[in-house]
Amino acid sequence: MTENPLHKFFQAKSMAIFGASVSKDKPGFVIAENFINNFNGKTILVNPKGGEILGHPVFKSLEEVEDTVEAAIIIVPAKYVPAAMEDCAKKGVKSVTIISGGFKEIGEEGIKLQQRIDTIAKEHDIRIIGPNCIGLFYPKRGLDMVFLPEEKLKRPTEGGISILSQSGAFGSAFLDVMGSLGKGNYLSKFISFGNASDINEADILEYFGEDPETKVILIYLEGFKNGRKFIETARKVSLKKPIIAIKANRTEAGAQAVASHTASLAANDDVTDALFKEAGIIRAYTWDDLFDCMKAFNSTLLPNGNQVIVITDGGGAGVMASDAIGMLGLELADLSPEIEKKMKEDLPPYFSVANPIDLTGSATAKEYLYALEQTINDPAVDAITYIIIPTPPAINVKELMDGLKPYAKTINKTVTFCAIGGEEAAYIREELEQMNFPFFPTPARAVYAIDKLAEYADYLRTHGQKLPVIREIPK
Amino acid sequence: MTENPLHKFFQAKSMAIFGASVSKDKPGFVIAENFINNFNGKTILVNPKGGEILGHPVFKSLEEVEDTVEAAIIIVPAKYVPAAMEDCAKKGVKSVTIISGGFKEIGEEGIKLQQRIDTIAKEHDIRIIGPNCIGLFYPKRGLDMVFLPEEKLKRPTEGGISILSQSGAFGSAFLDVMGSLGKGNYLSKFISFGNASDINEADILEYFGEDPETKVILIYLEGFKNGRKFIETARKVSLKKPIIAIKANRTEAGAQAVASHTASLAANDDVTDALFKEAGIIRAYTWDDLFDCMKAFNSTLLPNGNQVIVITDGGGAGVMASDAIGMLGLELADLSPEIEKKMKEDLPPYFSVANPIDLTGSATAKEYLYALEQTINDPAVDAITYIIIPTPPAINVKELMDGLKPYAKTINKTVTFCAIGGEEAAYIREELEQMNFPFFPTPARAVYAIDKLAEYADYLRTHGQKLPVIREIPK
Numbered sequence: 001m002t003e004n005p006l007h008k009f010f011q012a013k014s015m016a017i018f019g020a021s022v023s024k025d026k027p028g029f030v031i032a033e034n035f036i037n038n039f040n041g042k043t044i045l046v047n048p049k050g051g052e053i054l055g056h057p058v059f060k061s062l063e064e065v066e067d068t069v070e071a072a073i074i075i076v077p078a079k080y081v082p083a084a085m086e087d088c089a090k091k092g093v094k095s096v097t098i099i100s101g102g103f104k105e106i107g108e109e110g111i112k113l114q115q116r117i118d119t120i121a122k123e124h125d126i127r128i129i130g131p132n133c134i135g136l137f138y139p140k141r142g143l144d145m146v147f148l149p150e151e152k153l154k155r156p157t158e159g160g161i162s163i164l165s166q167s168g169a170f171g172s173a174f175l176d177v178m179g180s181l182g183k184g185n186y187l188s189k190f191i192s193f194g195n196a197s198d199i200n201e202a203d204i205l206e207y208f209g210e211d212p213e214t215k216v217i218l219i220y221l222e223g224f225k226n227g228r229k230f231i232e233t234a235r236k237v238s239l240k241k242p243i244i245a246i247k248a249n250r251t252e253a254g255a256q257a258v259a260s261h262t263a264s265l266a267a268n269d270d271v272t273d274a275l276f277k278e279a280g281i282i283r284a285y286t287w288d289d290l291f292d293c294m295k296a297f298n299s300t301l302l303p304n305g306n307q308v309i310v311i312t313d314g315g316g317a318g319v320m321a322s323d324a325i326g327m328l329g330l331e332l333a334d335l336s337p338e339i340e341k342k343m344k345e346d347l348p349p350y351f352s353v354a355n356p357i358d359l360t361g362s363a364t365a366k367e368y369l370y371a372l373e374q375t376i377n378d379p380a381v382d383a384i385t386y387i388i389i390p391t392p393p394a395i396n397v398k399e400l401m402d403g404l405k406p407y408a409k410t411i412n413k414t415v416t417f418c419a420i421g422g423e424e425a426a427y428i429r430e431e432l433e434q435m436n437f438p439f440f441p442t443p444a445r446a447v448y449a450i451d452k453l454a455e456y457a458d459y460l461r462t463h464g465q466k467l468p469v470i471r472e473i474p475k
Numbered sequence: 476m477t478e479n480p481l482h483k484f485f486q487a488k489s490m491a492i493f494g495a496s497v498s499k500d501k502p503g504f505v506i507a508e509n510f511i512n513n514f515n516g517k518t519i520l521v522n523p524k525g526g527e528i529l530g531h532p533v534f535k536s537l538e539e540v541e542d543t544v545e546a547a548i549i550i551v552p553a554k555y556v557p558a559a560m561e562d563c564a565k566k567g568v569k570s571v572t573i574i575s576g577g578f579k580e581i582g583e584e585g586i587k588l589q590q591r592i593d594t595i596a597k598e599h600d601i602r603i604i605g606p607n608c609i610g611l612f613y614p615k616r617g618l619d620m621v622f623l624p625e626e627k628l629k630r631p632t633e634g635g636i637s638i639l640s641q642s643g644a645f646g647s648a649f650l651d652v653m654g655s656l657g658k659g660n661y662l663s664k665f666i667s668f669g670n671a672s673d674i675n676e677a678d679i680l681e682y683f684g685e686d687p688e689t690k691v692i693l694i695y696l697e698g699f700k701n702g703r704k705f706i707e708t709a710r711k712v713s714l715k716k717p718i719i720a721i722k723a724n725r726t727e728a729g730a731q732a733v734a735s736h737t738a739s740l741a742a743n744d745d746v747t748d749a750l751f752k753e754a755g756i757i758r759a760y761t762w763d764d765l766f767d768c769m770k771a772f773n774s775t776l777l778p779n780g781n782q783v784i785v786i787t788d789g790g791g792a793g794v795m796a797s798d799a800i801g802m803l804g805l806e807l808a809d810l811s812p813e814i815e816k817k818m819k820e821d822l823p824p825y826f827s828v829a830n831p832i833d834l835t836g837s838a839t840a841k842e843y844l845y846a847l848e849q850t851i852n853d854p855a856v857d858a859i860t861y862i863i864i865p866t867p868p869a870i871n872v873k874e875l876m877d878g879l880k881p882y883a884k885t886i887n888k889t890v891t892f893c894a895i896g897g898e899e900a901a902y903i904r905e906e907l908e909q910m911n912f913p914f915f916p917t918p919a920r921a922v923y924a925i926d927k928l929a930e931y932a933d934y935l936r937t938h939g940q941k942l943p944v945i946r947e948i949p950k
Contacts, residue, residue, distance in 0.1 A: 025868055025869070026868075027868070101836075102825070148867070148868060152865070152866050152867075152868060152899070153896070154898070165791070166791070167789070167790050167791025167794070168790075168791075168836070169788065169789025169790055169792060169836065169864050169866075170789060170795075171791075172866050173789060173864050173896050176866060176895070176900075177896060180897035180901075220791060246795075248798055249794050249798065250801070251797070251798050251800075251801025251802055253797040253800045253801030253807045256797060256807060256830065257785070257793045257794045257796075257807075257830070257831050286799075286920075287795065287916075287917040287918065312644075313644065314642070314644025314645060314648060315642050315643075315644055316640070316641070316642025316645025316646075316648075316695060317645060317648070318732045319723045319724050319729050320645075320721075320723050320761070321732075322728040322729045322731060322732035323726050323729035325726075326727055326728030327725065332728045332732075350576070350577070354731070355731070360576075390627070391627050391628045391644075391647050392623070392627075393500055393501075393502070393505075393622070393623060393624075393627060420651070420652065420762070421628070421648050422628075422629045422652060422655035423655065425652075441762075442762040442763055443762065444763070445763075
């Protein structure tokens with residue numbers, strides 16, 4: 001099997017930075033600083049002006065460098081990119097990420113420039129990511145091409161999620177939001193690949209598919225460079241790990257927006273739907289969808305079926321969740337008779353032991369924990385939507401959160417959580433994220449997440465696969 | 476015209492509280508405290524035990540009270556409610572809110588009890604809100620029956636939004652979330668009406684329709700007590716002010732959940748859709764929808780048409796917004812030729828002056844403000860979706876927010892805002908809320924909000940009405 005070209009990009013032991021800069025507000029400074037501070041390989045700074053950055057020498061060209069250089073980042077203005085490529089070629093650098101914009105996306109002149117760099121690359125067997133992209137971020141190795149400082153863009157903590165984004169802005173905003181989540185296991189690898197003059201979405205998907213560190217794959221695409229290979233690859237990868245994808249640019253209006261952006265053609269959206277479904281790709285339609293799927297797949301288990309129980313202390317929230325269950329084609333589970341009987345005996349008579357289980361405005365933390373324990377043990381229940389309205393006077397939310405902590409280690413069933421309200425809901429969210437449980441801001445979204453998990457579990461069963469355990473037990 | 480019975484509930488000059496309690500964790504204490512501290516009328520505490528609460532005397536029955544009593548709240552256990560009603564009847568109290576649960580919603584026994592209180596009410600011309608509800612909250616008068624202390628449920632600031640909720644839990648959670656919004660104009664009046672043994676959704680809608688303080692009406696319903704009157708009332712009210720409604724209990728699963736909750740029948744959901752549309756009610760389907768509509772109608776202007784422009788610095792966000800515009804049936808506005816020409820001259824050549832206007836990763840606060848000014852002045856644009864990805868290095872978000880402040884006073888066009896990211900996005904949200912501009916967490920939701928505004932504006936135009944100005948200029 002030939003090695004995927006991405007391997008050399010992520011595992012390069014040395015990295016040259018063309019366009020490393022002394023000006024603190026320039027991308028070339030931020031990237032140089034990222035590498036100097038964090039990269040667990042050799043950083044080589046390159047700029048025709050020479051000099052030094054943060055005490056490290058700046059080479060005028062790679063000719064001055066004695067050691068081998070495995071990979072390079074180019075962030076010089078577009079017109080200087082071919083010269084940097086030539087420099088890489090002479091030194092034998094084989095993996096180049098071109099961050100610079102000013103190519104195909106700006107029209108005629110840029111198209112010519114992009115063709116020039118493609119020619120140089122082909123002549124010298126150089127593989128390219130970009131141009132017009134953010135490039136790579138791989139926290140485990142401190143490989144961080146994100147040209148925004150930490151104050152501007154928070155880096156997510158390490159975990160098993162890998163992201164490929166055609167749009168740099170979408171990708172970086174998503175990273176920033178992930179970075180703002182609490183403690184937890186989040187990012188393995190990130191690639192924004194921009195114009196994809198060489199390496200494209202299909203190559204990256206294949207790499208993430210093979211990568212043992214990647215447990216969940218998130219994708220933002222506006223069009224395909226190699227749609228056939230992408231779908232064929234997805235078909236294989238989705239049997240091993242979930243792929244959740246936004247394919248934007250769904251409408252004529254979207255296509256108009258793309259024309260001036262990453263320049264992809266709008267395919268018929270229904271065809272995309274059908275192809276994704278057949279290839280086992282979970283399709284997200286909006287930012288919220290993608291974000292909710294990320295939380296669900298990363299933080300809970302795949303369900304064995306579509307029987308869902310709702311636990312709540314708010315009748316209205318229970319109705320909204322039940323509506324969502326009905327609309328999405330999931331089913332309201334019936335409790336097993338013996339468990340229903342036991343719960344009716346153990347709980348106050350004005351509680352509703354049905355589905356939803358309504359603990360009412362008299363709910364206590366103890367009763368919430370009791371209801372969870374019973375439904376986890378009920379084989380008739382495949383998944384639980386656990387909705388906490390923290391307002392009732394008798395609920396001690398700290399007691400409830402402390403009581404949930406042991407479940408973070410032992411849970412063996414799909415559970416999605418929701419809390420609605422102000423400060424106490426924010427506290428619940430924070431605590432649950434620390435337990436690596438998936439939190440959603442509304443009942444409908446907590447149910448939607450189960451639907452997507454069930455969709456994927458069903459796909460795997462249909463294809464004779466066992467359900468993988470993705471969720472990591474928090475320390 | 477006969478006076479709406481709700482008037483006496485909200486404007487009562489004296490309020491008796493049956494079940495006022497000395498135990499700090501009891502609803503009867505919280506409500507007593509709310510009234511003692513905030514009510515701008517006379518508070519009369521009633522409890523057969525007598526004694527004193529926070530230095531105020533507790534009467535054993537209303538017979539002991541010399542002054543007239545206009546209204547009452549009952550929070551005693553269900554079986555004692557008829558006695559409290561009799562006490563009210565003797566004293567001539569005509570407006571009674573029964574918070575207590577344990578009636579129709581618990582089955583046979585409760586149904587009988589509810590019939591008993593109905594009989595007493597009819598005999599003595601007493602009007603009832605409830606039972607099994609949260610009752611009223613009217614911050615302007617300090618009339619606060621919400622039986623949860625401020626630490627448990629944050630009270631929203633005063634404004635023009637009035638809410639009617641069949642579910643107490645839904646209503647109180649919504650209040651709590653509103654209370655967690657920044658400074659701004661939010662709540663006029665809130666009613667949770669529970670079992671609606673007497674006053675129902677149609678009466679309340681009629682009252683909010685006539686109430687000059689109410690500018691926007693939000694509704695959460697699971698079923699109708701008087702569907703015909705509700706729709707007829709809505710038809711009149713919607714010509715004057717927007718009505719945004721969730722009608723939950725849409726599916727069989729939802730109906731099963733309701734059975735044990737407020738006990739309403741699930742009507743055919745398509746019929747509800749058609750009736751709402753015809754009556755000018757904006758239908759929300761989820762919590763997020765309702766919340767987003769609240770923000771939009773309360774904080775921006777109704778659009779004169781459906782031509783939307785997107786301003787952004789992130790190509791991907793622009794595509795997502797454009798997709799949403801296409802999916803919802805809005806249209807991407809074409810800039811007027813002279814404005815397009817001017818912008819192309821004034822802005823850097825690598826910016827995309829089209830729709831979306833993409834200020835790219837080089838965007839500055841100045842350019843963002845410039846783009847807003849130009850599109851506000853363009854008669855070809857009916858509404859603006861303004862998406863800020865704060866990550867690009869050159870954007871100073873404080874400068875941008877300061878530059879937006881004058882627009883908070885002068886804005887004469889529909890604008891919805893979105894910022895995506897971590898801490899800086901949170902700062903933008905807070906600042907925009909202070910300016911009473913509507914903020915949304917994703918591009919799709921910012922566009923959805925415009926769609927709902929356009930839907931209502933279109934309804935008004937079709938019915939020969941002028942577009943009302945709801946948005947208040949912040950101080």
